[in-house]
Amino acid sequence: MGKASTAGGVPDELQRRLGVPDAVVIGLGSMIGAGIFAALAPAARAAGSGLLLGLAAAAAVAYCNATSSARLAARYPASGGTYVYGRERLGAFWGYLAGWSFVVGKTASCAAMALTVGAYVWPGQAHAVAVAAVVALTAVNYAGVQKSAWLTRAIVAVVLAVLAAVVVAALTSQAADAARLDIGADASFGGVLQAGGLLFFAFAGYARIATLGEEVKDPARTIPRAIPIALGITLVVYAVVAVAALVVLGPGRLAHAAAPLSEAVRVAGGDWLVPVVRVGAAVAALGSLLALVLGVSRTTLAMARDRHLPHVLAAVHPRFKVPHRAELVVGAVVAVLAAVADVRGAIGFSSFGVLAYYAIANASAWTLTPEEGRPPRIIPVAGVAGCMVLAFALPLSSVLSGAAVLVAGAAAYSIRRALGARPAA
Template sequence: MSGSSLRRSLGVGDAVTVGLGAMLGAGVFAAWAPAASAAGTGMLLAVVLAGAVATCNALSSAALAVRHPVAGGTYVYGRERLGPLWGYLAGWMFIVGKCASCAAMAMTAASYLAPGRERVAAVVSVVVVTGLNLLGVQRSAAVTRVVVSVTIAALLGVVVAALWADPATTAVEMASPAQPWGVLEGAGLFFFAFAGYARIATLAEEVTEPGRVIPCAVLVSLGVVLGLYLLLGASLLRVLGVDGIAGASAPVAELLAAAVPDDADLWSWGLRLVAGAAALGALLNLVLGVSRTTVAMARDAHLPRRLARVSGERGVPRAAELAVGVVVLVVVLVADLRGAIGFSSFGVLLYYGVANASALTLRGDWPGAPVVPALGLAGCVLLAVSLPTAAVLGGSGLLALGLVSWLLTGRRHAAG
């Protein structure tokens, strides 16, 4: 098979696995400390708020994906529903921001699996994941299915073990009271852990029966993840307390160590292996989604057209996969982990803002409009501006760079 059409081969199970693999990665192991630092005793409220915004985004993305079942996600939705500029900006924010997120996930996996040799291990992670994606979507989904199963089992095991642990010596109520802006900032930071569900929409051209598969997959995967996050968050608060979570470099590992102190080292390293594998699984799916948006933008000549070519029996966009892998490698070699995560969070929220604005145009075609997309759009904007100043400034610079690029090349492509 060759040309520019992708092969439809993913069913509900594979699509749910892709969504779970994208969400149950670096975020569930890394987002708790910054969220607790910002939200204080309102940490669980921040998780619920992030989940509520994510749910609105998921519903909007699902409704749009059913009507536009092709690769590209919000890049396509914005272009078709709002105009070429909005689609271009959504694609720009997704590709550049998510390349930074890919690098952050690779570095997170490396920090768990190879402490002291993070940079080299992160490079190896990117190379291996790119190779898996070059083998085709079904192979990648099969690997992700194993990672997701192990991760869910491990996290549930941590929650169960926490039931027998002694509670924090400092009661949760004695910590600093939650402030509204702090809860918003915590939700914005924790949103990073929910951002994977739209990976299903970016693979819309490769799923069977998009009208049935996509809405079901996004809601099932999001519901499972939200429930798991709330259980884990409640366990963290009970055992470590707000201050303990905020000061922990690896909160989930410290929770497990507190729950099973007699075998802390053994269980801690076991969890490190799970965390590293989960981050690699999320990286695998994220590179997959970025490459598909790259294909869509290349088809419209916003990127080199050769990136739109797919080949082989599995219809793999090898040029796009390789290009994304190279960009992520460069970011891994030069980027700061914390800066990459904040930069990505701002971009992701703006990306979903365009998705919700696009869903507003569905009106009578979708029973969720206009309430769901309006709430989603407002939530995305509110959480984006509540992020740390450095992230907002960096993300705004990215947006400005995209606008400049559009002024130089986008108008010509749109007119053509």
Template sequence: MPPLARSLGIGDAVTIGLGSMVGAGVFAVWQPAARAAGAGLLIGLVVAAVVAYCNAVSSAQLAAVYPVSGGTYVYGRERLGEWWGFAAGWCFVVGKTASCAAMALTFATYVLPEHRTLQRLLALAAVIALAAVNYRGVTRTARLTRIIVSCTLAVLALVLILLLTGEPHRDLPALTGTSPYGVLQSAGLLFFAFAGYARIATMGEEVRDPATTIPRAITISVVVAIGIYLAIGLALLTILNPATVTAPLATAVDTVGAAWAVPVVRVAAALASLGALLALIAGIGRTTLAMARNHDLPTWLAAVHPRFQVPHHAEIALAVVVGVLVLTTDLRGVIGFSSFGVLLYYAIANAAAFTQPADQRRWPRVINVIGLAGCVVLAVTLPWMSAVVAAVLLGLALFVRRGRGGFARS
């Protein structure tokens, strides 16, 4: 199979990571997380940030040694065995495909809040347009993502200034009535917003000097994203109760007397959703490519475009599946399903990183242990229906793979 082009520097890699993390989640994840944790929202956010950081450094350590497309699918195969790699790849592709649909629908909801039918059509148009951008080459993906991330960060900076300087403010709510289970469930939901750093690792075959670039880019993007989420979470809690409103950032800006900024926030939310969707399409396409190369998916998906050097068959297939989802499915409840799959994915990454020898290690093994334990704990606190559906799909995939012995080479 022809290789992908190594055209991304550290700035591009950080941009793609931030584009995946500082996306729709920063505008939409606060309400369900606050409903679960109540006044313990910031504690849940810190827990999610710790687990995300552990997962990120485990992924960075592995990516420095295995700088090829596929992320934990490759790491699991190399360190733990083919079946673990397949499980990781399957969890990633299925969970993140659902995330693509969620991001597209989030974009459409902010643009057309009162028109449900038109929302689906607009979401489909967004999927087609961004799949076309990815099809033309990863440097175009990075360039467009950089523009979207820059706009999003500028608006978030404006929002923070308005929230910190506006009136009225209130004291942080007391933790009375907050349960440990609710805090952990909120952490699992908030983790959905942090998980984008995997995009950097899954694109390891397209990064220049990957042994240096990938660890640095992952660490930088995660630390920046954690800082952004902590600042916004703290500011929100001093203005309102995020559990009671569907668009907390827009509502908070309006509450402090800056109604003129509400349309700006809505536009930024739409742009952030597009940025996350763009990076997701790129990352899923590369994991699908890696799985197809190893015959864990049909080998037709391993084709690399001779001119643009992207996995074009994989990206076409992904666009079709996501397009069907946005037209037929209500994905408000799929965040838990997506989080469950992604947490399993990173649990395997932490286990794989734990097995690396001393000469490949950049961080102590205790970080891998904390990350693995954190992923398992957060996964089991998510809504039980999400866990059951994800487990059934994974079991079916393993059963099919065992029965077929891998997909044929032709």
């Protein structure tokens, strides 16, 4: 890793403030977000009655990724996540490619989450609300990561309460029929894998714990504990919610629902819950947006430190101890995207980029020695294979756009090296 530079005479380091509970909450805020309110329908369209198999596939790959990421984060407790791991274990190019995949894909995801907030809060002014949400949450992040963790905790509590209400309403309804969980002929192998790739998008937030590695107290203990706890809680929540939606709607009706959970409570006879679910979806999207901006800004900080991005973005605020320039730039880019674009189509591209990011994480974990806390060999092997399979099972347009962006990033790196502007060691 390159040495920390200084900005205005202040050491360019972040402050370790987060313990296990805060780290788990940030992971939950990243995963239990807008995805659970929106991802079930496209996954049902892909897999039909095999939706739960797709969820299991996504969870299995996420477990491998989480295990590899946790071991690496404990070894390298610095901001940047797989950007740092790939650089240290595989070489500068692979670290750069991981960082590129993460920053570009997650910036698009930030805009998608902001637009989700706008669509639920004020559909007629979705873009304006989206921009306002980005500005507000950028200000929260700027004021310090502890305040971000506190807000994330409140958001997670609200979203879990709403999801619990949906599950109770659905499972106690006369419309519920357990026979709708049966796997039929509409569940093809390819469809299950595509559903797994789409649902993986909603699981990917556990990396936010790793990207905050420089702000976690006792990272060798905290990170390996926080990541699997957050992932396990999320899997249980997703599985219960998916079952509740399926037993009420069935795979066919679920596949064509614009707002799956709102439709589920309506069919279950809980019309009074519909506006509550809408509010819950907006709050969940805010939680996802908050955590996404945190992660993207920290990876931007790490890449700027190594001069893969403008070095001016490596500054850390002397009072708030956050990468304030990186946060402001990320917030500005996301606000522009949210104001002028409809990025819902970028979700598949984002999934492709995130899966590429984790493939590099698993390859990095393979190189760890037993003394360095290497996971069982099967974990990184299955992780790399699972990431590749789910990535190329995504819709063709997502695969093509994602591959094109990765190639463009690799080309930019090669050109920069050829011109002699080599990154710092």
